[in-house]
Amino acid sequence: MNRVRAWCLAPTAGVLATLFLIPLAILLGYALLTRGAYGGAFPPWTFENWQRLADPLYLGILGRSVAVALVSTAICLVLGFPLALFIARAGRRKHLYLYLVILPFWTSFLVRTYAWMFLLRDTGLINEALLALGLIEEPLPLLYNYGAVILGLVYGYLPFMVLPLYATLERLDPALLEAAADLGARPWQTLRRVVAPLSMPGIRAGSLLVFIPCLGAYLTPDLLGGGKTILVGTLIQNQFTNARDWPFGAALSLGVMAVVMALLMGLIRRQDEGVL
Amino acid sequence: MRLLPWYAAAVFVFLHLPLLVLAVFSFNESRFTVWEGWSLRWYRAAFGDAQLIEATWNSLLIGAAATALATAAGTLCAYGLWKRASRWISTSLSLSLVTPEIVMGIALLAFFQWVFRYLGVRLGMHTVILAHLMFCLAYVVIVVLARLRTMDRTLEEAAQDLGATEWQAFWRVTLPALVPGIGAAALLAFTISFDDYVITSLVAGVDSETLPMVLYAMARRGANPVVNAISTLIVFGLGLLIVAAERMRET
Structure with a gap:
């Protein structure tokens, strides 16, 4: 029995070790080395890269990334909670509605981000329509700002919020709602004092599942934010391309990873269940 | 309300x-x-673009190879975990799911650069396939494991009581019942691989430009209706795969 199991786990263990854990360990090594003139990382060993994380310039970018991720998560919650509640109570139609949430989610993140470029740019649909209607004289600057980035992140990760919320709301006993109503609670009171507390596990899981990818997002800020918005994902990428400062890029990456891991551990400890 | x-x-x-x-x-x-x-002007333009066609072939080839590898390894892993949980494998897989793409991309790039310095190999198709294998793996394990958890553990025991070896019990009893789950996992892995831009662009070489890479460059350059046409084709194609995967998962 154990031999079969060991053979079954071996390929994945090998892949995880060589293509995930060792690369992260190499990153850790890079983060303690000195930059080379054309990229790469060389001795001497140093903590300088970590000290630079405290530079106000980079702290500002990190703070802004956290802010953008928090705002996106909050909007996802506001949009996603009623939707999840609606789906959980939809009866036989449930599966159709879940489909409508899942389908755009799996069909190409890149295309879905591009769709907003198509809508928002100066010669995009929204501006052309407003110009044609005579409502505006010149195109509105809709693209290449933080608003567009947040819109793209919300659009991209909303399903991550809806699915865990749906899972907890679906398990909610309808008798509890009736009991609250019988005891004189208004619908809003029931929602705030019965439904919301009971769906906390879903709210926590959904918020983390949105916050984490938003924090490290690279594609959305790059396409919808353009050069005007620098978030930590863009900053990391930049260290490995234009800036050629691999050690600092590695330190930044591990900083983001540390935040992600801390959040994940907190969630697992509270809910006693992992992703797997 | x-x-x-x-x-x-x-x-x-x-x-x-x-x-x-x-x-x-x-x-x-x-x-x-x-x-x-x-x-249909922009569709004709898309199909007449040699760079786009080549990138599409690259994407299909990478997707097929990564899917085959990830599905094989992931299915076996799910089976192993179903027999008995393994904390470090589950934790590593979960962690790989939530690692920001840009971090995983540069970690893999750093790894490949470091290994290749000693081996004298370059970035290319093979590095992209390995990277895709890595980030598809967790999805395969999740889907197959969900399927396994709906299955009756005593079936394998019964098979073994009737004289089957462990491998025979797996191969002839459990695996056939898992086929829909494995199919759904494979389709999911393929769509994830086919769509990836961030990690791919970091570990790709000159010969391994994928469709998302070309699309990304075109989209950044400015308004171009050809991008609309390709986008529509991608959404439609991947949409079909996802519907098929959901069907399989539900059977």
């Missing part, structure tokens, strides 16, 4: 309208975002 259905309808419109509008405008005759009548 009476407003709930309207609210839900509005969110569904938000989720679907941008893609629908994009699809409609991919059939627009005009080069600009002004409606001038239906046309």
Whole structure:
């Protein structure tokens, strides 16, 4: 029995070790080395890269990334909670509605981000329509700002919020709602004092599942934010391309990873269940 | 509470309208975002573009190879975990799911650069396939494991009581029952691989430009109706795969 199991786990263990854990360990090594003139990382060993994380310039970018991720998560919650509640109570139609949430989610993140470029740019649909209607004289600057980035992140990760919320709301006993109503609670009171507390596990899981990818997002800020918005994902990428400062890029990456891991551990400890 | 259905309808419109509008405008005759009548002009342009065709082939090839590897390894892993949980494998897989793409991309790039310095190999198709294998693996394990958890453990025991070896019990009893789950996992892995830009662009070499890479470059360069046409094709193609995967998962 154990031999079969060991053979079954071996390929994945090998892949995880060589293509995930060792690369992260190499990153850790890079983060303690000195930059080379054309990229790469060389001795001497140093903590300088970590000290630079405290530079106000980079702290500002990190703070802004956290802010953008928090705002996106909050909007996802506001949009996603009623939707999840609606789906959980939809009866036989449930599966159709879940489909409508899942389908755009799996069909190409890149295309879905591009769709907003198509809508928002100066010669995009929204501006052309407003110009044609005579409502505006010149195109509105809709693209290449933080608003567009947040819109793209919300659009991209909303399903991550809806699915865990749906899972907890679906398990909610309808008798509890009736009991609250019988005891004189208004619908809003029931929602705030019965439904919301009971769906906390879903709210926590959904918020983390949105916050984490938003924090490290690279594609959305790059396409919808353009050069005007620098978030930590863009900053990391930049260290490995234009800036050629691999050690600092590695330190930044591990900083983001540390935040992600801390959040994940907190969630697992509270809910006693992992992703797997 | 009476407003709930309207609210839900509005969110569904938000989720679907941008893609629908994009699809409609991919059939627009005009080069600009002004409606001038239906046309297949941009689709013809897309199919006539040698760079796009080559990138599509690269994407299909990478997707097929990564899917095959990830599905094989992931299925075996799910089976092993179903027999008995393994904390470090589950934790590592979960962690790989939440690692930001940009971090995983540069970690893999750093790894490949470091290994290749000693081996004298370059970035290319093989590095992209290995990277895709890595990030598809966790999805395969999750889908197959979910399927296994609906299955009766005593079936294998019964098979072994009747004289089957462990491998025979796996091969002839459990695996056939797992096929729909494995199929769904493979389709999912393929769509994830086919769509990836961030990690791919970091570990790709000169010979391994994928469709998302070309699309990304075109989208950044400015308005181009050909991008609308390719986008529509991608959404439609991947949409079909996802519907098929969901069907398989539900059987």
